[in-house]
Amino acid sequence: MEAYLSEWLSLLVRWFHVIAGVAWIGASFYFVWLDNHLREPPEWKKQEGIKGDLWAIHGGGIYEIAKYKLSPKEMPNELHWFKWEAYSTLLSGLALLFVVYYMGSPGYLIDPSKADISIGTAIAIGLGTIAVVLAIYEALIRSPLADNGKAFGLTLFAILVLADWGLFQVFTGRGAYIHVGAVIGTIMVANVFLGIVPSQRALVNAIEKGGDPGARVARLAMLAKLRSTHNNYLTLPILLIMISNHYPLLYGHSYGWAVLASIGFIAAFARHYFNLRHRDINQPWILVVAALLTATLIWAIAPAPVTSVAADGQVVSDETASAIISTHCVACHSNAPSHPAFQSPPAGIMFDELSLLASHADKVRQVAVDSHYMPLGNVTGMTDEERQQLGQWLITNQPE
Ligand code: HEC
Incomplete structure (x- = not known):
């Protein structure tokens, strides 16, 4: 019963997390798109202080959107802020981390052959990594590095790869991936909470007071823009990590950390093409290079072929295959699993x-x-030899 209810909890929290994430990233994609499609307004709108003009049709109605250079003459009674999408994505993500990894199946996280640690230690390492990387990021964005966008971007990438590598030494591949995702997600939400929203609040306050917002508000806006650029480049990698738990071919690789770093790099690089194109700079070679890099990666991590016979020329017997499966799989993958964590066969x-x-x-x-x-x-x-034998049996017993 307990396993059954925790399965439901996991389902409901995961569902909510995906909904919140779609709302957040959807709004963020929409505003990036909006900003990039604003056109010069007609003269009468310029007189009103409008700098960008956009018309759209959606859901059976026509919308007119105006972006002010600074602010309208009078602030509206109701101004919509976009922040709860981000906060609820973080909160539900952390809840999911607990439900699935920390309290649900420690087997997703702890690999005794890498580090034979208790679940308490694993949680401390997981949450500790998130906190430490966040603290480093927040220190850097308050340092002179913030004035050099490219160097900052490279430093951030290096820190994330280091965290990725470190987590991979301790956790299962899947556990390491999800923690890299949690690190990135936390940075992205902190960008909203600690940078973007405070900068917007300062702007609104300055406008309400009247007059020129001043240098402090301008500096806050510059840093908010930097944070928002980081979020923009991190979106594709984090979405990949969210679905990566279905793809052992990525995290199950013995250099899974390098696989993640490569895909993350390629995804951010491809994003760069779209960011440039939105500014009417067309550099299609970026996409070509991204595609070539992806093809190289696919080739580089391809599994070694398994032959149908063992080195001694013996075909693996059904008895051997049965024995391997009963020893290593059936405790969980059975109509009635004997493993206490499972009520029904995992993945059906x-x-x-x-x-x-x-x-x-x-x-x-x-x-x-x-x-x-x-x-x-x-x-x-399970030993490597048993894995080979299982592979050999599968080749000789392929279904018609
Ligand atoms: C400790 C319990 C446990 C044992 C032992 C176990 N599995 Fe699994 N297996 C799981 C869980 C949990 C999932 C669902 C994982 C997921 O959603 O990614 C799973 C999923 C799978 C899947 C589906 C993967 C997918 O991507 O759809 C296959 C195939 C599989 N296991 C094969 C095996 C084989 C073969 C063995 C023995 C060599 C084995 N399992 C041993 C718990 C176990």
Whole structure:
């Protein structure tokens, strides 16, 4: 019953997290798009202090959007702020971290072959990393580095790769990925909370007081712009990390941290093309290079081929395959799992019969032969030789 209810909790929190994330990133994509499509307004609008003009049709109505150079002559009674989308994404993300990883299945996080730590230590490392990276980022954005956008960008990338590498040494690949995601997400929300919103508040206050907003407000606005640029480049990588838990081919690789760093770099680089194009600078070579880098990565991390016979020429017998599966898989992947954490077979996959193994051949190869994702956290201590044997059996017993 407990496992059943915690499954529901995980479902509801995850659902909410995705909804909040869609609302946040959706609004953020929309405003980036809006800013980039504002056109010069007609003279009479300029007289009103409007610097950007845009017309759109959506949901059966026509919208007229005006962006003021500074502010309208009179502030409206109601001004909409966009911040709860970000905050609720962070809160639900942290809740999900607890529900799925810290309290749900420590097997997603702890890999005894990397570090045989208690769940308490794992939580301290996870949350500690998030806090430390955030503190470094906040210190840097208050330092002179903030005046050099490119150097800041490279430093940020280096720090994230370092965190990625470090987490990968301690946690399972999947656990490391999700923590890199949590680090990035926390930085992005801090950018809203500690930089963008305070800068907007200072602007609104200055306008209400009347007169020129002054140098302090201008500096805050400059830093807010920098934070918002970082968020813009981090969006694609964080979305990738959110869905990465379905792809052991990424995090299950023995250099999974480098795989993540490469994809993160390629995604941010591709984003750069769109940012430039929005400013009417067209540099298609960026996309070509991004595609070539992706193809290189796909080639570089391809799993080694498995041959159908062992080195001694023996074909792996059904008995051997059955024994491997009963030792390493069936505790969880059974119609009635004996593992206490599972009420029903995880991912709906069970191996009570050998024929069921063959029917999931491709997936099984990915998670237990080409990568070490299964058995989860290698709880049963499956050896490389057993993985090879399983791979060989799968080749000789492919379903028609
Ligand atoms: C400790 C419990 C446990 C053991 C032991 C275990 N698994 Fe899993 N398995 C899981 C969980 C949990 C999931 C769902 C993971 C997810 O959602 O990414 C899963 C998912 C899978 C999937 C689906 C993956 C996907 O991406 O859809 C396959 C295939 C699989 N396991 C195969 C195996 C094989 C083969 C073994 C034995 C060599 C094994 N598992 C041992 C818990 C276990």
